[in-house]
Amino acid sequence: MARKRRVATTSKPKPRVDAPGRQRRSVAPQRGRRPKPLPKAPPPVELAGELPLRIGHGWDLHRLEPLAPDGAGRPMVIGGVRIADGQLKSGPVARSDGDVLLHAATDAILGALALPDIGELFPDTDPRHEGADSSQFLREALRRAKVAGYVVGNMDATVICERPKIGPIKEQIRLNLARLLEVSPERVNVKGKTHERVDAVGDGRAIEAHAVVTLVLRERVGGQG
Ligand SMILES: [Zn+2]
Numbered sequence: 001m002a003r004k005r006r007v008a009t010t011s012k013p014k015p016r017v018d019a020p021g022r023q024r025r026s027v028a029p030q031r032g033r034r035p036k037p038l039p040k041a042p043p044p045v046e047l048a049g050e051l052p053l054r055i056g057h058g059w060d061l062h063r064l065e066p067l068a069p070d071g072a073g074r075p076m077v078i079g080g081v082r083i084a085d086g087q088l089k090s091g092p093v094a095r096s097d098g099d100v101l102l103h104a105a106t107d108a109i110l111g112a113l114a115l116p117d118i119g120e121l122f123p124d125t126d127p128r129h130e131g132a133d134s135s136q137f138l139r140e141a142l143r144r145a146k147v148a149g150y151v152v153g154n155m156d157a158t159v160i161c162e163r164p165k166i167g168p169i170k171e172q173i174r175l176n177l178a179r180l181l182e183v184s185p186e187r188v189n190v191k192g193k194t195h196e197r198v199d200a201v202g203d204g205r206a207i208e209a210h211a212v213v214t215l216v217l218r219e220r221v222g223g224q225g
Contacts, residue, residue, distance in 0.1 A: 054150065054215040056112025058104040061201075061208045062092035074098050076207075078159060078166075079105075079173035079190065080135050080180060085164045092207060095124035099134035101159055101190075104209040105177065106134070108155065109141040112215045113148055138180050145215055153214035154187040161207040166192020 065071035066089055073091030076083040079101040092098030106118045115121075122129055122137055145151065155177065159166050166173070170190050178185040195202035 050149070050217065052217045053153070054112040056108040056110070056213045056215065058107030058109075058111060058118075058211045058213075059209070060100045060103040060107065061206055062094055062098050062100050063200075063206050064090040064204060065093050067091050074131070076164065077134070078164075078169070078207075078209075079157075080133075080176045081169060081173050083164050083169065088163055090204065095126070095129050096122075096132040096134050096137070100207050100209040101157060101173065101177070101211070102134040102138050102180075104211040105155060105157060105181075105213070106137045106141045108211040108213040109138070109145055109152070109215065112213055113141075113145060113150070115141075115144060135180055142181065149217055150215035151218050152181045152183050152187070153216040154183070154189075155181060155211055155213045156189045156191075157209060157211040158191045158193055159207070159209045160193045160195055160201055162194055162197070162202060162204045166190070 065073040067073045067075065071090070072093045074094060074097060076085070076088055076091045077097050077099045080099065092100060096103075103118055110117055110121070118137055118141075121140070122132075142152070157177070159173075170192055174188050174190045175185055177190065178188040181188065195208075197203070200206040201208050
């Protein structure tokens with residue numbers, strides 16, 4: 001349909017414009033009248049700490065060294081699962097057990113809560129964490145989430161290393177991670193990648209993990225954050 005061209009005249013007042021290029025014909029200009037005040041806007045819904053959903057990301061990397069007594073490497077633990085691979089001659093260097101996946105998972109939860117990260121809460125300079133089972137860090141992060149009113153919605157994690165091969169142990173790691181996060185296994189995903197023999201991870205000199213988590217608002221369960 002062809003548009004009719006409007007010819008503006010100088011004698012008539014200009015009609016009110018709602019949006020660029022669009023003219024309202026029905027509303028006549030109201031000279032000398034004050035516009036009605038708009039109703040007050042409701043207060044913002046997203047009050048601090050009460051978002052219905054929070055997303056967190058965690059990343060971790062550990063240097064790998066030959067196992068003791070040849071080096072400072074600890075026996076490999078991933079997602080709370082001790083890796084029984086006789087071919088594995090190196091392990092993570094860490095104050096704790098060096099569980100790269102649980103560290104990333106812990107940081108994801110703390111990150112979602114906008115809390116200090118795992119290194120600040122559990123410094124590796126603290127001798128109390130010598131050889132510590134990293135599931136305790138994850139439990140503490142989860143406790144803080146509950147105190148703030150949240151439970152885990154789901155987690156997606158990726159472990160990157162040359163050895164061990166994650167494929168055969170992926171399900172075991174996923175089940176254990178779900179148990180630690182207190183959710184059903186369908187809410188947890190674990191992927192294994194290599195670093196294509198590039199850089200330190202690809203050379204087998206480091207292991208890396210990423211974790212993304214959603215926290216869902218439930219209700220506050222008491223206690224101190
Ligand atoms: Zn770590």
